[in-house]
Each structure stands twice: as structure tokens, then as C-alpha cells.
Amino acid sequence: MERRTFLGASAGIAAAGVSAPALSQGAAARTLRVIPQANLTSLDPVWTTAVVTRNHAFLVYDQLCATDGKGEVKPQMAEGWDISQDGLTWTFTLREGLAFHDGEKVLAKDCVASIDRWRRRDPFTQVLWPNVAELATLDDRRFRFRLHKRTPLLLMALGQTQFPCFIMPERIARTDAFQQVRETVGSGPFRFLRDEWNPGQRAVWAKNERYVPRQEAVDGLAGGRVPRLDRVEWTIITDPATSGSAMAQGEQDYWEYPLHDLLPMLRRNRGVVVEQRLTDGTYGICRFNTLQPPFNNPAIRRAVAMAVDQRDYLRAVAGDDPAGWGVCEGVFTCDTPLANEAGSDALKTHSIERAKAALQAAGYNGEKVVLIAPGDYPQINALSLMTADIIRRLGMNLELISADWGTLIQRRASKEPVERGGWSIIHTTSSGQSLALPVFHLFLRANGNDAWFGWPDVPEVERLRAEWVEKGGDPAEGRRIAEALNREAMQSMYYIPLGYYWQPSAWRRNVTGVFRAPATVFWNIGKS
Amino acid sequence: MFAYVVRRVLATIPVMAIVALFVFSLLYIAPGDPAAVIAGDQATPDDVERIRQSLGLDRPYLVRFGSWVWDILRGDLGVSIFTNLPVATMIKQRIEPTLSLMIVTLCLAVSIAVPMGVVAAWKVGTWIDRMVMGFAVLGFSVPVFVVGYLLAYVFALELDWLPVQGYTAFSQGFVPWIENLILPAVALGSVYIALIARITRATMLEVLQQDYIRTARAKGANQVSILFLHALKNAAVPIVTVIGIGIALLIGGAVVTESVFAIPGLGRLTVDAILRRDYPVIQGVVLLFSFVYVLVNLVIDLLYTLFDPRIRY
Numbered sequence: 080m081e082r083r084t085f086l087g088a089s090a091g092i093a094a095a096g097v098s099a100p101a102l103s104q105g106a107a108a109r110t111l112r113v114i115p116q117a118n119l120t121s122l123d124p125v126w127t128t129a130v131v132t133r134n135h136a137f138l139v140y141d142q143l144c145a146t147d148g149k150g151e152v153k154p155q156m157a158e159g160w161d162i163s164q165d166g167l168t169w170t171f172t173l174r175e176g177l178a179f180h181d182g183e184k185v186l187a188k189d190c191v192a193s194i195d196r197w198r199r200r201d202p203f204t205q206v207l208w209p210n211v212a213e214l215a216t217l218d219d220r221r222f223r224f225r226l227h228k229r230t231p232l233l234l235m236a237l238g239q240t241q242f243p244c245f246i247m248p249e250r251i252a253r254t255d256a257f258q259q260v261r262e263t264v265g266s267g268p269f270r271f272l273r274d275e276w277n278p279g280q281r282a283v284w285a286k287n288e289r290y291v292p293r294q295e296a297v298d299g300l301a302g303g304r305v306p307r308l309d310r311v312e313w314t315i316i317t318d319p320a321t322s323g324s325a326m327a328q329g330e331q332d333y334w335e336y337p338l339h340d341l342l343p344m345l346r347r348n349r350g351v352v353v354e355q356r357l358t359d360g361t362y363g364i365c366r367f368n369t370l371q372p373p374f375n376n377p378a379i380r381r382a383v384a385m386a387v388d389q390r391d392y393l394r395a396v397a398g399d400d401p402a403g404w405g406v407c408e409g410v411f412t413c414d415t416p417l418a419n420e421a422g423s424d425a426l427k428t429h430s431i432e433r434a435k436a437a438l439q440a441a442g443y444n445g446e447k448v449v450l451i452a453p454g455d456y457p458q459i460n461a462l463s464l465m466t467a468d469i470i471r472r473l474g475m476n477l478e479l480i481s482a483d484w485g486t487l488i489q490r491r492a493s494k495e496p497v498e499r500g501g502w503s504i505i506h507t508t509s510s511g512q513s514l515a516l517p518v519f520h521l522f523l524r525a526n527g528n529d530a531w532f533g534w535p536d537v538p539e540v541e542r543l544r545a546e547w548v549e550k551g552g553d554p555a556e557g558r559r560i561a562e563a564l565n566r567e568a569m570q571s572m573y574y575i576p577l578g579y580y581w582q583p584s585a586w587r588r589n590v591t592g593v594f595r596a597p598a599t600v601f602w603n604i605g606k607s
Numbered sequence: 608m609f610a611y612v613v614r615r616v617l618a619t620i621p622v623m624a625i626v627a628l629f630v631f632s633l634l635y636i637a638p639g640d641p642a643a644v645i646a647g648d649q650a651t652p653d654d655v656e657r658i659r660q661s662l663g664l665d666r667p668y669l670v671r672f673g674s675w676v677w678d679i680l681r682g683d684l685g686v687s688i689f690t691n692l693p694v695a696t697m698i699k700q701r702i703e704p705t706l707s708l709m710i711v712t713l714c715l716a717v718s719i720a721v722p723m724g725v726v727a728a729w730k731v732g733t734w735i736d737r738m739v740m741g742f743a744v745l746g747f748s749v750p751v752f753v754v755g756y757l758l759a760y761v762f763a764l765e766l767d768w769l770p771v772q773g774y775t776a777f778s779q780g781f782v783p784w785i786e787n788l789i790l791p792a793v794a795l796g797s798v799y800i801a802l803i804a805r806i807t808r809a810t811m812l813e814v815l816q817q818d819y820i821r822t823a824r825a826k827g828a829n830q831v832s833i834l835f836l837h838a839l840k841n842a843a844v845p846i847v848t849v850i851g852i853g854i855a856l857l858i859g860g861a862v863v864t865e866s867v868f869a870i871p872g873l874g875r876l877t878v879d880a881i882l883r884r885d886y887p888v889i890q891g892v893v894l895l896f897s898f899v900y901v902l903v904n905l906v907i908d909l910l911y912t913l914f915d916p917r918i919r920y
Contacts (some may be wrong), residue, residue: 118879120689120879120883121689122690257661276703279875316869317869320756320867321866321869330771330773484882485638485881485883485884486639488639492655527737533718
């Protein structure tokens with residue numbers, strides 16, 4: 080019996096069969112016990128892009144502006160902003176009463192320093208920054224951007240969720256962007272209790288009594304961030320079956336990323352709620368190394384894409400329930416303004432036989448295909464094994480390498496031929512947020528050596544991307560460019576979109592106020 | 608004896624030096640790059656390189672090794688690449704749960720396995736012997752995580768006698784401490800019990816054939832004193848050896864057990880550090896494990912003199 084099968088069965092029986100325990104009392108009722116998606120190892124959301132660190136940062140830090148449920152950017156720490164008539168001067172004003180956890184007032188100079196550190200690491204802002212002539216403090220509550228040309232996307236960058244701009248005290252924000260900050264002082268709704276931090280076991284936050292939330296109702300990440308709990312305690316439980324049992328027994332209140340295998344069992348437990356809280360799906364991709372044979376030939380890449388049926392991949396990752404996943408045969412996030420399937424014919428073929436014929440016509444000559452699968456990432460591993468199966472069925476010369484994630488991310492940087500430690504195919508996943516617009520769509524970039532691993536070189540894609548940055552504010556133009564981009568990407572097929580799956584969360588029924596958001600945040604949540 | 612202990616303690620120094628060299632070299636040549644883990648998917652190669660430089664990972668092998676050894680000689684195990692916390696602090700945070708788990712497992716295993724082995728040897732060929740041996744085979748065959756899940760299901764979820772997961776520090780009371788450790792200790796101890804019980808049985812069978820046992824019986828000594836005073840004492844040397852060797856088994860098993868029962872011990876710290884390539888933490892923990900193992904062997908050697916007065920150092 081495989082370990083995963085066994086744990087699924089045991090946790091399943093447990094989750095289904097155990098009645099709900101008595102409700103917590105007193106202090107326990109004001110503490111939310113959370114099983115996070117990963118271990119919180121670093122505390123600096125600029126230094127690392129780890130999602131778990133970003134979630135920690137949402138507790139501790141505040142943002143100037145944030146994205147609401149409709150994807151619009153709304154003021155958060157900012158009272159508002161004025162844009163000059165020519166669009167070249169943006170003046171932000173901070174709300175009154177904002178204070179850091181150490182008691183110091185939040186000043187405009189803190190915002191300027193924080194933006195300056197963050198923009199050095201955020202790829203989106205790096206694209207826009209050449210348009211910025213100056214970022215300067217005006218007084219304690221106001222700071223100003225002066226721009227060389229109109230840059231409406233700047234607001235989107237400041238309010239983004241993918242790599243949020245969190246505000247730290249100036250003295251901390253002056254740390255080099257490539258060094259980790261040594262203090263965790265924010266102005267957000269919760270304070271981080273460093274003394275209780277035991278990486279790999281526990282991280283704890285306490286309510287920031289001095290926090291002044293906005294008066295508006297919570298809406299996505301915008302609106303009032305009201306801390307309703309005295310403490311938020313994360314316990315790192317690496318074993319999914321143990322996490323399932325802890326939820327069933329009421330030893331934990333909230334599980335951020337339950338394993339898909341365990342969802343049916345969790346749903347059968349009357350004490351547990353399982354719902355889709357995150358507003359974006361997780362998208363899988365299959366990436367080719369375009370520098371080395373055989374995938375330096377676009378026709379061979381397209382031939383492989385013809386054999387792909389996204390539904391097979393998504394079932395392997397998220398199970399048979401079609402409500403848990405969705406087919407998305409284009410490069411942009413489905414159900415967003417730029418989503419389209421122009422030119423996605425190869426991806427809609429779904430035929431091994433036709434793919435075989437196309438492969439032969441493309442001149443495949445038995446070159447070795449090295450596919451690296453990360454055994455310690457169940458979802459990405461499942462995607463990798465599906466592609467391996469397709470490659471085998473196509474009669475290609477496959478070498479499947481099972482490695483851990485740490486090995487994979489090092490080896491994927493190699494541009495060498497496969498015989499000298501290179502690779503042919505890797506897989507990864509990404510939040511739908513990061514694939515919605517060309518400006519930060521990592522996998523779409525095709526600027527050769529500077530592109531993401533696989534290093535595709537398609538000048539037309541880069542030209543269209545630059546055009547979108549220039550004209551993206553116009554919906555009709557933006558749409559036209561997005562269709563052209565999809566067509567180009569599908570023609571070059573340097574990566575295959577594999578659809579998306581939903582990652583639900585689970586919480587005890589006595590947890591109240593859980594709302595949909597693009598990130599896991601804990602304000603407005605309480606316990607009855 | 609004292610001179611022997613001093614000699615053995617001094618002998619740990621070259622052993623530790625070899626372990627240090629081996630661990631450092633292995634990590635140096637092993638694939639993986641913490642800078643790439645930190646930088647994330649969206650980082651450019653320049654970003655990764657800058658992080659690598661800031662962590663000092665771009666320095667030559669000898670420089671890095673020399674600096675690490677120099678720090679260790681000054682009692683500094685370094686700082687975790689990810690958490691920015693001193694490795695010594697991280698080990699300190701994790702040592703109590705692992706030590707507690709090992710001690711409880713050891714006590715539990717020895718107190719169950721030795722009598723089992725003795726009784727099996729005494730009742731050799733009977734159903735009792737067969738049951739003990741059957742249990743031993745089962746203990747060897749069933750993986751620790753399966754035993755762990757079964758125990759958690761029965762005793763935590765069905766009967767609600769014990770918690771599913773977690774660890775409570777000893778300072779918060781004996782009862783909550785032991786409550787959290789019973790299931791992991793039984794799970795981890797299952798292989799260990801099987802091992803000790805089999806060795807005890809085999810050694811006891813050999814000893815029970817000796818002339819002096821026959822003489823003791825002829826003198827009218829009762830069965831308990833024959834088994835536990837005469838026979839077991841003479842069978843103790845191989846049993847103690849196996850108990851000592853088994854500590855390495857426990858260290859390995861603790862990794863899985865700590866994961867199944869969410870115990871924040873050194874095993875999980877090691878696995879997490881390996882997966883992220885947190886070199887200072889891996890090096891610190893492996894050095895610690897090696898030191899403990901060398902120390903356990905020394906204690907075992909010294910225990911021989913207690914059980915067999917013919918052994919002299």
C-alpha cells in the first residue's frame with residue numbers, strides 16, 4: 080500500500096467518523112489555530128517571494144492601497160491620491176492615526192523608503208520604473224511620484240497582491256533589497272511575536288490594539304482590516320493525514336491548503352467547512368528548454384501540445400470532480416479581461432495519433448528528452464508524470480528524473496545539453512493573478528537569455544508586450560494585443576498551459592467571518 | 608578507566624573533524640542552491656547571483672570551509688540562511704522534543720523488549736515464543752508511519768484518549784508532556800522492540816545452554832533468578848550493543864515519527880533544512896548527531912565493564 084493511499088484512507092475514516100468536539104472557551108475562543116500551507120522560514124516579504132512569507136506580511140504590515148473583490152485598486156493606508164491633469168504627478172496622502180507596532184507614527188518617508196526597496200525586487204514595478212522621474216516626501220503625510228510619461232499601471236503595481244508593497248519603518252526599509260531585514264515591525268492589524276517563533280513548529284501573532292482600520296466593509300483585500308482575534312497561531316504540520324486528523328479533532332481551527340485527496344473526507348465531517356476561499360485558481364504549465372534539441376524545434380513542441388488534454392492533468396492533480404478544476408487553453412488567466420484562445424488549435428487537438436504524425440513530420444530523430452519531476456511537490460509531480468506518459472506514448476526517448484525541488488530549481492538554470500546536466504522539460508504552477516496581464520506574465524516573456532528558464536526568443540512577443548504596456552489602458556487595444564500574444568505564444572509553443580485547479584481551505588464551523596480574497600489573510604475572522 | 612575515558616573523548620575530535628569535512632564537502636558538491644530557493648520563480652539570474660553573493664556562497668570551497676571551521680572552533684555554528692537565527696538557537700529550540708522522544712522510546716522499548724525476549728527464550732518452541740517472534744517480525748515489517756497512523760486513529764480519533772499531534776514541553780507538566788509522547792514513542796519503538804526482543808531471545812537461548820545455568824538449576828535456584836540474575840546478566844553485552852546501535856535507528860526513525868505526529872524536533876529540522884539547502888543548519892545538526900552517536904558508543908563500551916567484569920580498559 081502506498082503511503083499516500085494509506086494516509087488518505089486513515090484520515091478519511093477519521094474525518095468522517097469523529098463527532099465535533101465541544102466549542103472552545105475563553106482564551107482559546109480568541110485564538111485562531113492555523114495549519115499554514117508551508118513552514119514560515121523567513122520574515123522579509125521583499126527578500127523572498129515565498130507565499131507563506133507574504134501571508135505573514137499581510138498580518139504584520141499594511142499597504143498603501145489594495146485590490147478589492149472586483150480587482151480594482153482602493154486606498155488602504157492612503158487616504159487617497161491626487162493625479163495631476165497631465166497624469167505626470169501623483170500625490171499620495173496617508174490616513175491619520177497610523178502607527179507602527181513600536182509606537183512610532185507612520186510617515187511619508189517610511190512609505191518612500193519602503194517603495195524604493197520593494198521596487199528593486201518586484202518585476203512588475205521594474206518594468207514601470209524607467210517612467211518614474213522622482214519619488215519624494217512632501218511632508219509627514221504626503222509623498223509624490225513625478226513621471227516622465229503617463230503610467231496608469233503604477234497604481235496596479237502598488238496595489239498588487241502577487242508581490243505587495245508593504246510599508247516598513249524607514250530605518251528598516253533602508254536595508255539592501257537583497258539582504259533580509261532583521262526586525263519585523265509593521266503597522267498592520269497583528270504584531271509578530273518573535274519570541275514565540277520556532278521555525279518549523281510555530282509562529283504567533285497578537286492583535287495590534289492600536290490598529291485603525293478603514294471604515295468600509297471588507298472587500299477582497301481592500302476595506303476595513305479589523306483584527307477580531309487576540310492571537311493567530313500557526314502550527315506547522317507537514318503530514319496531510321495528521322493535519323486532517325487535527326482538524327477533525329478540533330485541535331486546529333483552519334487548514335490553508337488541504338490535500339485534494341482528503342477533501343471528500345473533510346467535507347463529510349459536520350464540524351468542518353470546506354470552501355474555496357482564494358479567488359484565483361492555480362495554473363499548471365509544462366515548460367520546454369528551447370535552447371537544446373529536440374525542443375529547439377517549435378514544430379516538435381507543437382506536436383507534444385497536440386497530445387495534451389488538460390482534463391487528464393487536472394484530474395491527476397485535483398481529482399475527478401470537475402468543480403475542482405477548469406480547462407483554460409490560452410496563456411492568460413481564464414475569466415479575466417484578456418483571456419482568449421486565439422490560435423490555440425494545437426492545444427485543442429487532444430490526439431496522440433495526430434501528435435505522432437506531427438512529430439514525425441517535424442523531423443524528430445530520437446533525441447533524448449530529460450524531464451525532471453519534483454517528488455516533494457505532489458501537484459507539480461503529478462503534472463510532470465502526466466507529461467512523461469505523453470512523451471512515452473509519442474515514442475520519444477524519455478529520461479524521467481525524480482528530484483527534490485531544491486535540485487530541480489538549480490538544474491533548470493543549466494543551459495547545457497542534456498548529456499551535460501541540462502534538461503528538456505520542467506513543470507511548475509502559478510497563481511492565476513500572475514498570469515492575467517502581459518506585464519507580469521513570467522512564462523510569456525520571450526526575451527531569450529533574459530527570459531524565464533527555457534529561454535525562448537520570440538521578438539514579436541516582446542514587441543507586443545511592450546505595446547501592451549504602452550496601450551494597455553485602452554480595453555479594446557489591450558484585448559487586440561492579448562489575442563495577438565496568445566497566437567504568437569501558441570505558434571512558438573515554448574510552454575504548454577495545463578489548465579487550473581482550485582485550492583480550497585478548511586476551517587472549523589465555529590470560525591466566523593471568513594471571506595473570499597486573493598490571499599490567505601486573517602483579519603475580520605473570529606471564533607464563536 | 609579514567610585514562611580510557613579521556614582517550615575516547617579525545618578520539619572524538621578526529622572523528623568529528625572527518626564528519627565535518629565529509630558533510631561540508633557533500634553539501635558543496637550536492638545539487639541545489641539556497642539562493643534560487645530564496646529568490647523565487649520571478650527572479651532574474653542577476654538577482655540570484657546577488658543573493659548568492661550576500662550569503663557568501665560565491666566564495667571558493669576552501670575559504671568557505673576554513674571560515675566555517677574557524678567559527679565552529681569558536682563555538683559558533685553559524686546562522687541559518689533562511690531564518691537569520693543562529694543555528695545553535697534553532698537546535699536548542701528543537702532538542703528537547705527529540706531528546707524526550709528518544710528517552711521515552713528507549714525506556715519503553717527496553718522495558719518491553721527485554722522481558723519479551725527472556726520469556727520467549729524460556730518458553731522456546733511454545734505458543735508464547737511464537738507470539739513474541741511473530742510480533743518481532745511484524746515490528747520489523749510494518750513501517751513506522753503505518754504504525755503511527757493506526758495508533759493515532761485508534762487512540763486519538765476513536766477513543767479520544769491522547770492528542771493527535773504536537774508536543775508539550777516538560778516544563779508545562781509531566782502529564783501533558785507524556786500524553787503527547789506515548790503514541791510517537793510506541794510507533795517509533797515498534798522496530799526497536801522487535802530488534803531488542805529478537806537479540807535478547809537469541810542470546811538468552813545460548814546462555815541458557817551453559818553449564819552454570821544447569822548448575823544453578825541443580826542447586827534449586829528459582830526460575831526468575833536463573834533467568835534475570837544468572838542468564839540475563841551474561842547475555843547483557845550483545846543486548847546492550849544492539850541497544851546502542853539502535854540509537855542510530857531511532858535518530859533515523861525520529862524523522863518520520865516527528866512528521867507523522869507534528870513534533871518539532873531535530874529530525875524535522877534536518878529534513879526541512881535539506882529540502883531548502885540551508886547549509887549551516889544541516890552542518891550543525893549532522894555534527895550534533897555524529898557527536899551524540901560517538902558519545903553513545905562510549906557509554907556502551909563503559910557499560911560492558913558493568914556487565915562483564917572480565918572486560919578491562
